[in-house]
Amino acid sequence: MKVTQEKLPASQIGLEIEITAEMSKNAYEQIIKKYTRSANIPGFRKGKVPRNILIQRMGKNYLTAMALDDLINNCLEKVKEKEEIRPIGQFELSKEFDELVKDFEPGKEMIFSVKVDVEPEAKVENYKGLVVKAEEAKYDPAQVDEFLEERRSQMATLIPVEERPAQLGDVAIVDFVGVIPSETEGEEPKEVPGGKAQDFQMDLKEGQFIPGFIEGIVGMKPDETKEISAQFPPEYSEKDLAGKPAVFTVTLKELKEKELPELDDDLAQEISEFETIAALREFLEKRYTKEKEEKTKQNKEIAIVEELVTHLEVEIPETLIKNEVQQMLAQSAMELSQYGIDVKEFFQSDTLPEMQERSRPDAIKRLRRDLAIATVAKQESITVDEAEIAAESAKVMEQLKGKDVDPGRLRQVVTEDLLKEKTIKWLEENGTVELVPEGTLDTKSETSEEIEVETQVVSEIPTASETILEVEAEQVTTVESSQEK
Structure with missing residues (x-):
């Protein structure tokens, strides 16, 4: 031969x-x-x-x-x-x-x-000394005040109002029906799907409902009926309504104002496990500070990986792309099943090819990200030792308590997860990350969009426990894929 x-x-x-x-x-x-x-x-x-x-x-x-x-x-x-x-x-x-x-x-x-x-034979050049910018997330004391005010609002007593018109901060009970005005003369307006309700209670707060609706109710008096013009935003989830004007006929049936409880120890005990408002504030300050530190860390990792992938040269085989799409659909199936959705109903054979095609670009991003990180780890001989694997495996097993987990699969996923983490840390230590204030980086710039095509952000790297759980859903998508055939 x-x-x-x-x-x-x-x-x-x-x-x-x-x-x-x-x-x-x-x-x-x-x-x-x-x-x-x-x-x-x-x-x-x-x-x-x-x-x-x-x-x-x-x-x-x-x-x-x-x-x-x-x-x-x-x-x-x-x-x-x-x-x-x-x-x-x-x-x-x-x-x-x-x-x-x-x-x-x-x-x-x-x-x-x-x-x-x-x-694939991946090659990454000039990855030492990467220079990137990342937004620094800083704790703002106003976060604690906003949290406490939100809880006060939720615990408020509602007092009926009759003598004055509605104002922001009130609670309104309304009947309404919405229509889309006809664009052609003589044509009947179309009723907004789901745009009708009776005895609907809503907070008169900016940002609630679609633009123009809350603003139209402000100034109305109880028992008053009024036509309110509003506009569905361009990014509205229902494509048939996105960007279209609407007219709502609204009747204000009741109006109530909120009587807020005192911001004191009694409130702290009612909304938390803490005895005093001071202890609750201290806890919140620490929590929000830690969240911002984690966000900054994540921003740095995202910036590093995005830049790293621009140095990657690789041709990804079709088999890897298909396998990654399968993993992504498996994760989707798991998440849907947790909400009680019939996965077999969702992944029908006639819709599965379209879902696979939509997932393809993200699958390629994820593969390029992982290949870039793995290539650097190999070239720099970055490894994880047994003690690290054992400790992380124990933490994951605690998170997955009660689930049937394959020890071999667990070890593989944990090892890969730790290796990625150590490699990104090595890149940070051997590069330069300039921290800039939040909101100063234009993430939608042309350059960022090009980078976004190259890699999936680090925040979307699944944890070891999430990756292990994907296995539980893989059989579902495999069955549905076979239905396609």
Whole structure:
């Protein structure tokens, strides 16, 4: 057997395999022996079927196809070992199998060609000394005040109002119905889907409902009916309504104002586990400070990885992309099932291809990010030791208490997770991160959009426990994928 190997684009290799006459003859003879022993043909005992009768009853084409199938599979197994090929997908024949069967003659030489995806050869250059900017998130004492005011508002007593018009901060009970004005003369306005309610209680607070609605209610008096013009925002979730004007007929049935409780120890005990308002404030200050520190850390990691991926050169094989899409859909399935949604109903065979195609760009981003980090880790010999793996595994097992977890899978995921973390830390220590005030970086600039295509932000790197849980949903998407076929 002679093998010629060729490197192909998109991390594939091509193989041309020459089969000797003896190999093709032996493969056919082995199939004849196999079916002679196992064939159940009336009038003959098992293992005693004459060769010509066996070929006549089973068909030479069928036996030839079986022999060729075994021959190709056996050759590929030997080639993988001999050529030290580690495929990450299935071998793909360059010709249709039926065509090869027509050309196959036992006892004669033949040539067949295959191609297969292999691990990509990623290259990252000039990754030492990366210079990036990241926004520094700082704790603002106003956060504590806002939190406490929100809780006071939730604990407020509602007092009926009759003598004055509605104002911001009140609670209104209204009936309303909304329509989309017709764009063509003589055409009837269309009712806003879901834009109708009775005895609907709402806080008159800026930012509630669609723009123009709350502003229209302010100034109304109880029992007053009024037409209010509003505008659905361009980014509204219902595409048929996005950016369109609407007119709501609103009746203000009741108006109430909030009587807020005192901001004292009694309130602290009612809304938290703390005995005093001072202790609650101290806790909140520490919590918000830690959140901002974590956000700053995350911003630095995002900036580093985004810059790193711009230094990556790699061709990602199709098999890896498909596997990553599968993982992403598995995660979606898990999340949907937690909300009580029938996953099998959601992942229908007619919608699955579209969902897979939509997930493809994000899958490529994630793969490029992971390959860039893994390449740096390999080149810099960054590793994690057993003690680190054991400690992190114990933490993950605590989070997944009560779930059936594969120890091998757990170890793999935890190791990968820790390696990513250590590599990003190494990049930070060997680079420069300039912290700038929040809101000063234009994340929607042309440059950022290009970078965004290159990589998935670090905040979306799943934790070890989240990655382990993806396995629970993989079977669902696998079943649905098979329905497509």
